[in-house]
Amino acid sequence: DNGDGTDSSGVKTGPGVTADKITLGALTDMTGVYATLGKSITQAQQLYFEQLNQAGGVCGRNVELLVRDHGYDVQKAVGAYSELQSKIAGLPQVIGSPIMAAIAENVAKDKVLTIPAAWPSQLLKVPYVQIVGGTYELEMINGVDFLVREKGLKKGDKIGHVYFEGEYGESALAGAKFAAEKAGLTIVEQRIKPTDNDMTSQVSALKSEGVKAILISAGPRQSASLAGVAAAGGLNVPIVSNNPGYSPQLLGTPAAKALEANFYYISATQPPSADAPAMTKLVGDYTKKYPKDTFDGGATFGYVSAKVFGESLKKACESKDLTREGIYKALQTQSAFDSEGLMPVLDFSKPGQVGTRESIIQRPDSKAKGGLVEATEPFTSDAAKEFQLG
């Protein structure tokens, strides 16, 4: 049975909600290709729910996060989902585009509010899936805008775009093309696979095309290689990366110099070094709980997405409806979600829309906390405002 019912205080309850506990699920990757991201997000989310429970939980219930590590293996993920499905009220975390794709239909069928740790506009189409932050497309659009405004790219210039085969890279490409169109620039494509770790041939290709800047939508390794090779090869142009494309650890590699010189990183989350009290507190709590791990953007995102869930639960409790439907409705009542400066203000009132179209450009900096400093204020380019999502 799916646990529908009404408790003593007249709160309607659904799956994953018992008298004293609300259970949420996370399909994460702790052992696969996205382990870095998975670990940060999961730990941050566990941190949040811990704090939430210490503060009395929701509706007099503790909130518990059931974490399942799928190691980026679709089969395990689907298995894990079918296990969690009947036990949970919502999914604050799902990592991996193929995995999200594989469970999307069931998520819709089971009406489970899901926050993916993947940011393609594609997902906005799926009911009950809420993207927190911008999408890959929007990041790239704002990125191109940044290049034009701050880096002096002009009509007719060429921009290289090195991107992963797959949803992430190709969504980003769509955004880049849209923005380039608007700004009269042309994109030079270089598609790569996650196994390509040496960007030499890509760089020499881009170099001979005479690109004025490079966008990269890949992993941290590829970013590092790209920056290093480009600098070494005398291709001193700005490099702008999507948010999965950077990790502070890169500053320990030979590419550090090059990164600090030319590399920019777009994200909807504030860098750990941002001087918002909430951020300082979060970084403090996090590093206290997980001393061995470096705090990064993933953690910020994890914390905020958990918070989004937490707030939705509270609202749902107020309106006496903790069913999955109820939680989803509660989410949509929040048109100006304030993460106290961890992220821009988020609007969840419009189904099928992103929380925000703003992006923050950041620079690597070995001295700064989390290895990143803010390069621009949060902003939304005109192109980003026009862009049709989904």
Add this chain to the structure above:
Amino acid sequence: MTRLLELLINGLSLGAVYALIALGFVVIFKATEVVNFAHASLLLLGGYVTAVLHDDFGFVGALATGIVVAAAVGALVEFVLLRRAKARRDVIAIATIGIDIVLTAELSRRLGTSVLALGDPWGDKVVQFGGITIAQTRVAALVVAAVLIALFLTAFKYTPWGISMRAVAEDSETAALMGIRLGRISMSAWCVAGALAAVAAVFIAAFPTPGLDRTTSLVALKAFPAAILGGLDSMTGALVGGLLIGLTESLVGGYQNDLTFLGRGLGDVAPYAVMIAILLIRPSGLFGTREVSRV
């Protein structure tokens, strides 16, 4: 033009590294007629040891240790699996897959999510000539590979070890009759392969690649076609195969805009496409020898 040259040189240097790995396959195959699918994890192992030790031991010391450890584990595999298993050769090969899975899992666990630098002396330095830029590590890779392979070809031709190895490969019983210690030979082969893997690991993880991480071992997947298309029992084959694969990969990457009709991102496919094409013409590779089985 410079682009082509750059791609060619890069391809060659990349190929040199593949050749080192392929050489590992060949040495083991010659001595024991087994393809060692655990080679990938030996590579990761050697790299890992080098990476974690270079702060304390310095690069050379760390690399030396890495080489020794990888060699030792290779020897262990030979001792535990090869000496005892009675199974068909290709079944033993499958068993090495098992070893690879375990070893890789363990190393990935230790590596976790980190990207480790190996502290190699070349850093991100490059050499420039005539508008062509190429990373020093690549040059080093070319040189080291060339030296090592030359060394091996000579060792195989002239040293007692090399001659014994060939004797065993051709007729182990008679080799034993002549006083050659079979166990020692096959174990030495596995040691050598391990050592080669460790060396290759350095060049794979060094600049232009950001460093060593759990995905590093995947390059072994590109060395398979190298070894096969060259001929599993031919050193020359390993060299040629490696270079061929390196060039293919580099050119396909560099000219992907002109190859869009094949779909983008051919990096992984091309080596295998080349290999299959060659196997269709020469079923035992370019330099491989088809042994006539007697009845």
Add this chain to the structure above:
Amino acid sequence: MKPPDVRAQAALSVRDLTVSYGRAVRALHEVSLDVPQGEIVTVLGANGAGKTTLMRAISGTLRFHGGVVSSGKVTYSGVSLNTSPAHRIVETGIVQAPEGRRVFGRMTVEENLKVGGFHAPESTKKRVFDLFPVLAERRKQRASLLSGGEQQMLAMGRALMARPKVLLLDEPTLGLAPLMAQTIARTVKEINEQGTSVLLVEQNAALALRLADYAYVLDVGQVALRGPAAELAASDEVRQRYLGIVDEQIPVAFGTRTLSRWEG
């Protein structure tokens, strides 16, 4: 060449040796024989008599054929060799030139000799080349391209490179033209005169008996006859056995079972 105390030493001796392949084939049954120091001893026997098996047992290569010594033992100057691996046996000075030459075809003559004795002094190599001048001429040639006779010489030369105390020869004249066989015979004598004991397995009885001091005849894994070579050479039995003049009648229309053609 021959150290003074050699004769004094105990020789290679085989005692009650029983060998079987797998669970099935009993190839040798309680075979005993001796190779006194400095002598040539020959073992005759038809195909499948067990001659090669005997050689394998002595050289410790049975395991390559799934064979095991199920009882009895092989000793050299008192030391048991049963459990020693092949290379150890070679080190003790017992070296074999195996049946069918088994030269390393993909290697040159010179390399083949190297395999025989990597650290052999020049003198040894010189001696081999003196015995087989043709090898010196062909030293750079791939062994597989040598004629059968030359391959046989190479096989023997290769064995000599290890400076054996006891040389085991398994059918050295196998498949050789008569003339070649004579050459081989002469060389064996020469080698022996230089102080090496020889255990010679042959099907070419006449030749073997002419060379040997002492002879054994194996029949289906057992010693059927033994004695000084000269005596055996005289006996008709031996001559018949090898001229194929046997008198056992084959029962035609064997047994009661019959088989009719198949009209499928």
Add this chain to the structure above:
Amino acid sequence: MSKLRWAPLLLLLLPPFYLDAFWLHAGLFAMAAAIGAIGLNLLTGSTGQLSMGHSFFLAVGAYGYVYFAGESDGHVAGLGLPTPLAAVLAVVLAGLAGLAFSPISGRLSGVYLGIASLGLIFVGQHVLFNFEKVTGGYNGRSVEPMRLLGLPFDGSTDLVVLGVPFGAEERLWFLGLVLLGLAAWFANGVLRGRPGRAMNLVRDQQIAAGVLGVPVARVRGAVFTLSSMYAGLAGVLLALAFQRAVPDYFGVMLAFEYLAMIVIGGLGSVNGAIIGAAFVTLLPQLLTRYADALPMVAAVGGEGVAPSDAARYLYGGAVVLIVLFLPAGLSGLRVPFLTPRKETTP
């Protein structure tokens, strides 16, 4: 007697009435894998032809079904055929793919074939990602639920059997059971008949095989094709279980897992393939689910070995140990009803 031997298998009819979706899903994956493993075992175990490209043919089957059964929309094309027909066609397609490879599979053997077939996986991945009209590209495609005699194999219509609501998993369970049964039955027929004997001889005595009138290259080619069709069927079942076909799944690791299955279960034996498949597919699922309960294995994020790593240690190690000490695999152990009537171990 032999009837009795199979009696315990009737237990397999029960799970849908007692176990939850997780178990049924796990079971489904195991059944699909078992079908694929039987196919691989015919090739590698019985004919001695090493194939490392099995997951390619799984992909062909899965995507073949999705394409034949799926409807066209703006994004992807599809033929919208009746689903059973689509399934059959998908299997045939996989077979054709295998046949197309026979110039190689017929001539090569040993690791040469193994690595050549490894190439198929990379080619396959490339096609899956680029041939978007059919495959839906990186996003994959959703799978048309099977529909037999008007009964759809998904949760859409309500169906209650003996008081148990029969959703997608419950229904697919029985479909899977039937398919696996047929697959195993067919394979046993092949192995015990004329073709099976020829396959074994090709493995053991290649030259003698030729002399006895066995066309070695043709046998190899044919068995390769057959095993591809098994993989194809497995692919179809997997697609139905996933309800969505995604490219990343059909990679090298999967091919390795299939090899692990047949070695663990027992080379050349049908039951072996099934046992091995169950072992390799269920292990990680169980470890993941019961991580917190197991010693050594760490709950997510905690210290110790992560479940998926633990699983790798276990089946990786199992392969090695079995090659060393149990040449006939788990099926070689004398478990009454699991022991094949006639073993053909290499």
Add this chain to the structure above:
Amino acid sequence: MTAIPELVVKDLTVRFAGLVALDSVSFTVHPGTLHAVIGPNGAGKSTCFNVLSGVYKATSGSVHFGRRDLTTMSPHRVGALGISRTFQNLALSAALTVEDNLLLGRHRLMKTGIVRAGLRWPTALREEKKHRERVREIADFVGVAHHLNIPVGGLPYGDQKRVELARALCGEPRLLMLDEPVAGMNATERLSMAGLIVSVREALGISVLLVEHDMGMVMRLADEVTVLDFGKRIATGTPAEVQENPEVLRAYLGEEVS
């Protein structure tokens, strides 16, 4: 079963990297006769067999079986003409039972393909049954019937040799080629094997090509003997003639024969 054609080997030459295994050898096996090929080890006897059965390709020369030219045929084609052989070093499938090994001998006479076998098609079952019966007959004739259900690997060497012969007979041959059928057998085993060969001819009237080192046996059984030495044919004739032939004596004993 159709009439027995004659086998004509003409100027057959086979070279392997450098060495000449067969040097323009010619001989003819007349229908229904037993033709022996003898010669020292390495003379080229097995090579000759391997060419006749299509395993090796002749460098030059030709082999005809009746009107059919075997010279370039693939092994399974040759088998289809009704030529069966045994192997010097056993070539049985050790893991399979004797019965299965014998059924393999009948492979070319059976039709069942993968599909019918898999579906246990009635014709397949009928065929299987029919051939199992014949296999039992042959096994019984050769004297291995009591082993039918044991894996071949477990049998003594002599019995394995018999199974090889039985397997060859299972091909319902018109020409039977035996490569050292009694090698490694003891006197009694040899005798019974010899008797077996005789009664095969009695029963089936087929041609037999025999390679054997055991002179006694050859001299008793052969209608005609071809002697190879070092790849060359040095004599052909009746056993008596061959025995007298000085060449032959020399090949076996070295020069000085009284």
